[in-house]
Amino acid sequence: MATMVPLGPLPRACWTLLISLFLVCCLLLAPGAQGQAFRLRVEPQNPVVPAGGSLLVNCSTDCPQPELISLETSLFKEEAGEGLGWKAYRLSSVTSDSEIFCSGICNGSQMSDSSDITVYQFPERVELAPLPPNPVGKNLTLRCRVAGHPRAQLSVLLLGAGVLSQQLAVGGVTTTVLASRNDHGANFSCRWELDLRSQGLGLFQNSSVPRQLRTFVLPVTPPRLLVPRFLEVGTSQAVTCTLDGLFPASEAQVHLALGGQMLNATVESNGDKLTARATATASAELEGAQEIVCNVTLGGESQETRENLTIYSFWGPVMNLSQPTVRQGTIVNVTCAAGARVQVTLDGVPAAAPGQPALLQLNASERDDRRSFFCSAALEVDGVVLHKNRSVQLRVLYGPKIDPARCPQHLMWKEKTTQILQCQAQGNPDPQLQCFHEGSMAQVPIGIPFRVRLNYSGTYNCRAASSQGTHTVTVVMKVQERNPVTITIVIAVLTILGFVAAIPASIYVFGVHKRRDIYHVNQGNAEFPLTSKTAEEPLGEPPS
Template sequence: MMPSGPPPRVYWTSLIFLLLACCQLPTGAQGQTYQLRVEPKDPVVPFGKPLVVNCSLDCPSPGLISLETALSKEHHSRGLGWAAFRLTNVTGDTELLCSGLCDKSQVVGFSKITVYGFPERVELAPLPLWQPVGKHLNLSCLVFGGAPRDHLSVVLLRREEELGRQPVGKEEPAKVTFMVQPRREDHGTNFSCRSELDLRSQGLELFQNTSAPTKLRTFASEAHIQLALGNQMLNATVVSHADTLTATATAKTEQEGTQEIVCNVTLGVEKRETRENLFAYSFQGPSLTLSESNTTEGTPVTVTCAAGPRVQVTLDGVPAAVPGQPAQLQLKATEKDDRRTFFCNATLKVHGVTLHRNRSVQLRVLCE
């Protein structure tokens, strides 16, 4: 069984709305229709602020005027045909119902309160430590608070350029995601989020709030490069040009044959590595000698062209018998041999590539 006595306040409000839905506005002797005005009509008010609501009847003999609302209220002032009520703490959208009597008939008026509040803050979610150029990136704006949400949107900014705009959802905090494709020139560029509470249609203003800017890093100018030859770490010199880094190092090795060179690039938490085989070889010489560089006519002279192992030498067009052996030329000096130039050519084949080195020497013959 329901307890005796008047029902709670919430039931009264629902009951009044139900009864008044069937009521007709009273008319005067001349067929005039009376109205109950609620002022302000459909106001937009700041969150938590008080509001004074005036209910007024325009009939000749108005009766008692009351206000029904779920908000806390108190009587503010009243007079013949009107009553004002103070709502002490407006924290949410709600409907107001004023009612009064005209010629023993009930008249009602309605007003809807819309509460607005600025977002507490807006933030750009953390960016990656670095972002590859041309790869899609999702940037998220976080909006804390703010109402009404159907008048609230968020804008993604690149410096001052607007990249996108989306409405803010009902969740708290609201997360709005934009997809961008960073360019090379975006390295070091500030990105930020801006919330916009647009109440101009309500007779107010456009209220904006912008997050702290965050720099985007898009290419490898801040990368760390290491070079290693086998187990030997190399002291590399790194040169930057646009978005390209070039690392150069000088290495010494005493062993011939294939060795592995490793290049490691570290940028933020990302690492890249590449490996290549390096063939080390020794190419000695050639040396070109004369047994007598200054001689007289009739003196025997030996010309020797030599180089290291596996090197094929050729002396004045005549090759040595096998690679690694010297080539020699013997002659008796004559007047015609004065200032004669001898040429030694050395070739070494390394992995299908032929390398060349040359040397020349001049003979002086003195006439007696």
């Protein structure tokens, strides 16, 4: 019955040394060793076995009466059969290269033979080491890890656009390439090849999962950050961060922060230029000196810019009137305040000290109606003086008054002409102005054109009235007839006299014209009668 013969836990090298010493001793001590005429053979010779596989080994001899044929090995073995001159063993779970020895005795002489077992193992995996983002223009190291056997027949190829390197799988397999923009997004992989064609098996190969390379360009210049120098609490302003020369700009990450608080940024890329925009809002808890930070990260590297920003509180000036609307003769107080450290000036008069309010007191009069009071506030922030201004208007109630210069008291107009009664009144509130005839109480329009009639003549009371009282002026209007009777009689007499004078003049002119005709006698020809020439015909010089 075949039995498994487990070997001790000694290493393979120790077993090989012990077996060799044992065989040498046996050969030296055996009688008739030098007269050995038979050999012991191990089959197969130098076999190649897959890792974890089994192997049938035969120890055989031509000796007619062999004795003690056995197999010495560090591997697990069991007898597989025997016969005259041979003995077979099955080796199982072959996981490493080993050397085996067959030994026996023939005619008292020691016989032996050995064979080398080579174990091959396909790599369980081949893996390209992770490819971190690599700057353009710098060397990229590709490293491939492969576990397989035998190493002498196992080679590794590093692949990109083509075969970049081919090496035996001894330790780590690496190669170096210069990264360029064209390598961005390119795939790289490893491929192992186990060449067992010399052992009659063939060429085996497999490839790793490809990895994609990310190349990048991050300029050495920091980003350009545009921020306001000052920002008032409760207000907002735009913040812009730009960086040119990035590749690929679309993959860069931008972080904008104010006082350690992230800002919601909108990022745009155009070619190799990146622009990030955000809105910075000043809050009361951030009042004081702060920093706005712009950080651009690409390929695991970053560039950063910091700019100072002062957040301040400036809530003034606040102006107050003791009463916004008063009657004339009322005492009015005007105040202006703007908080701590703020210097206020009210109508050109500064307050006693920064942080103190400014006060102005007056007795309201008609001249103060619609008067504007102006207050200026100044606050120094980080060496710069900031200003804010505010104004309020006072309304003074006073009675109506008709300005004589704007309302003539004597008018002389002609009948049937178009005229305008110009009359204006002042007061607060605005008064209502009306003009009535003393006798008929007829109202004449004010400020609009109207056609004058004879019955408009007379005295008018123009009255301005409001809640503050009344004021009346008298306007005398005289209307003249357009064509009086005396003028008509004079025109008629002059017309008759004109006709009377025209008749004698016409008779005189006609008589003189007739007497001044010239007659000529034609003595040479009696056939022609006498003819007259009028004075209209050119006759040369008239007689004296």
